Amino acid sequence: MQDSILVSVHRGTGAGIIVNGQVFLGHNRNVGEIGHIQIDPLGEQCQCGNFGCLETVAANPAIVKRVRTLIEQGYESTLALKEHITIEDVCSHALNGDELAKQSLVRVGNQLGKAIAITINLFNPQKVIIAGDITMAKDILFPAIRRNVENQSLTTFHSDLPIVASEIDKQPTMGAFAMIKRAMLNGVLLQKLLED
Numbered sequence: 001m002q003d004s005i006l007v008s009v010h011r012g013t014g015a016g017i018i019v020n021g022q023v024f025l026g027h028n029r030n031v032g033e034i035g036h037i038q039i040d041p042l043g044e045q046c047q048c049g050n051f052g053c054l055e056t057v058a059a060n061p062a063i064v065k066r067v068r069t070l071i072e073q074g075y076e077s078t079l080a081l082k083e084h085i086t087i088e089d090v091c092s093h094a095l096n097g098d099e100l101a102k103q104s105l106v107r108v109g110n111q112l113g114k115a116i117a118i119t120i121n122l123f124n125p126q127k128v129i130i131a132g133d134i135t136m137a138k139d140i141l142f143p144a145i146r147r148n149v150e151n152q153s154l155t156t157f158h159s160d161l162p163i164v165a166s167e168i169d170k171q172p173t174m175g176a177f178a179m180i181k182r183a184m185l186n187g188v189l190l191q192k193l194l195e196d
Contacts, residue, residue: 009132060087091137113148120153131166
């Protein structure tokens with residue numbers, strides 16, 4: 001793919017961007033900090049110091065924290081029986097019909113979709129790849145992402161635009177998170193991940 005965006009949702013939220021077949025790198029090689037796009041000016045304070053960054057909603061720790069908080073506030077969930085909740089737990093419970101887990105992932109998909117729509121409007125990619133354990137629940141997450149992309153990006157940019165789950169996360173021996181992180185700064189590796 002000549003023009004692609006890889007969005008990584010793990011402990012943080014980032015993006016690797018390929019433009020004209022080359023990894024797009026900014027000053028000091030930093031680029032793709034999609035996690036610091038402000039999606040809610042009245043939202044929680046981010047570790048960067050700003051308020052309402054995507055990462056305060058769409059990163060594994062933020063998702064788990066919100067689910068825990070809602071359970072503590074009295075919302076019903078099968079996750080309430082678990083002492084330690086992981087992103088994998090949230091995804092599997094959502095897929096098994098837990099409404100709190102499902103709505104939490106829809107919320108994440110809505111916010112991710114808004115940020116991805118911004119990158120689509122900026123770069124007009126041929127493909128968007130989402131990486132991270134959260135893609136276990138792609139049947140819940142991706143419709144919310146797609147809906148927001150279609151509502152907030154140019155029709156000519158999003159029509160026929162594939163938004164897919166990365167296959168690299170399904171290969172645990174490769175250290176998927178480390179591989180994706182490294183790929184965001186390595187053009188050859190990022191191209192390889194985007195081709196798979």
